[in-house]
Amino acid sequence: MTRQTTIALIRGDGIGVEVTDAAMEVVNAAVSRAGGQALVFSEIAAGAGYFQQTGLDIEQDGEERAGDADAIFLGAIGLPSVRRPDGTEIAPHLRLRDRYGLYAGVRPVKAYPNAPQRLADPRAAAIDLIILRESTEGLFYSAAVHGRGEVIGDSEARDILRITRTTTEKLHNFAFRLATRRKDRGGQGKVTCVDKANVFNSMAFFRKIFDEIAPKYPDIAHDYAYVDAQALNLIRQPWESDVLVMENMFGDILSDLGGGLVGGMGMAACAEIGDEHGLFQPAHGTAPDIMGQDKANPLAAILSGALMLDYLAERTGLDAYAEAARMVDDAVQAGFEANRIHPMEFGGNMGTKAVTREVLAQIDSAS
Ligand code: ATP
Ligand code: MG
Secondary structure, three states, X not given: OOOOOEEEEEEEOOHHHHHHHHHHHHHHHXXXXXXXXXXXXXXXXXXXXXXXXXXXXXXXXXXXXXXXXOEEEEEEOOOOOOOOOOOOOOOHHHHHHHHOOOOEEEEEEEOOOOOOOOOOOHHHHHOEEEEEEEOOOEOOOOOHHHOOOEEEOOOEEEOOOEOOHHHHHHHHHHHHHHHHHHHHOOOOOEEEEEEOOOOOHHHHHHHHHHHHHHHHOOOOEEEEEEHHHHHHHHHHOHHHOOEEEEOHHHHHHHHHHHHHXXXXXXXXXXXXXXXXXXXXXXXXXXXXXXXXXOOOOOHHHHHHHHHHHHHHHHHHOOHHHHHXXXXXXXHHHHHHHOOOOOEHHHOOOEOHHHHHHHHHHHHHHOO
C-alpha cells in the first residue's frame, strides 16, 4: 500500500477562505481525473479571526502538523482591524517560512489570452516568466522574524542586508533546475541573475555564487541584469525573460510589478519551497473590501494549487500528480482561450464560484 499524501490546509481570513475552497475543489477534481490517489487534508485553524477568538495566531500544534504534511496550502492571513496589543500584525505564516527554511519564492508571471494586457505590443501575449525571490534573508533579514534593525536615538536607523553562501547556493541551483524543467516543456532555458552587484558587497557575493553554479548547467543560458534595468525590461520586453533570480526585497517589488503586468493580484500564484517543505498560496492578501461576497478571483489560488501538484509529483514520484498539475494549468489556459473566464476583478461578471465552475468544466471536457 502506498502512503497517503497529506496537505496541511490553512484557509486563514477574508477571501483566503473562499479562494482556498475553490482551489481545493479544482485540485481534487484534477487528481481524480488523472487517476491519482486522493489527497488527504489536515485542516489547521490560524489567522486573525482565530487570534480574536483564542489569543493564538495558529492552533497549538499547528506549526508541527504543517511541517509533517507533504505540502502546506495557505489561503491568506490577517485583517487590518486585528492586531496584537503591541501593534504588530497576525502573521504565523512568516514563522512557518522561517521555521521550515522556505527560501525559494516562486512567482510565475504569465499572460493569458483575453485577460487584461497592460502592454500594447502584441509580443506581450508571450509573457511567461518566473520571479524567483529569495525569501528568508536579504534585506528582510532584520525585519519580521529576527526583529528590526536598529534605531539610534532619533538621528539614524539601520537595517541589515544579509546574503549567506548556503542559502544562495541552494537558491541558484533551484533557479537552474527550474529553468531546466521549464525548458523540457518548451521554455527558453535561461536564468538571469538580478542584483546590484556594482554597488553592494552583498550583491557582488550573490553574483559570484551565481557564477560558480551556472557552469553546472551547460544546457541553460545565463545572464545578468541590475535590478533597475530589469524593472525597465519588465515593461519594455518581458517576453525575453525566463527565470529571474534575486534577493528578497528586489523580489518583493518586482513580483508585484509582474502581477500588475498580467492582470492583477487575482492571477498571482506563489510557491515557497525549502529543502524538505513546500508552502503554496496566492500572492494576494485577505482583501477585506470584498470578502464574503463571492467576488474574489480564485485563479491565483487555483494556479498555486497546480504548483503544489507539481511539487507533490516530484516529492512522491507519482506521475498522476504531474498530470493533474498540467490539467489545471491547461484548464485555465483553455478557459481564457475560449473567452469564457471573466472575473469581476477584471470588470467581468463572474464571481469566485462562477470562475471555479468554468475551470472545472474545462477539466471535465479536456480530452
Ligand atoms: P497583504 O498585506 O496581505 O499583502 P494587501 O494590503 O497588499 O494585503 P490584498 O489583500 O493583497 O492587499 O489586496 C489588495 C486589493 O486588491 C484588495 O483590497 C482587493 O480589492 C484586490 N484583490 C486582491 N486579491 C484579489 C482577488 N483574488 N480577487 C479580486 N481582487 C483582489
Ligand atoms: Mg500586499
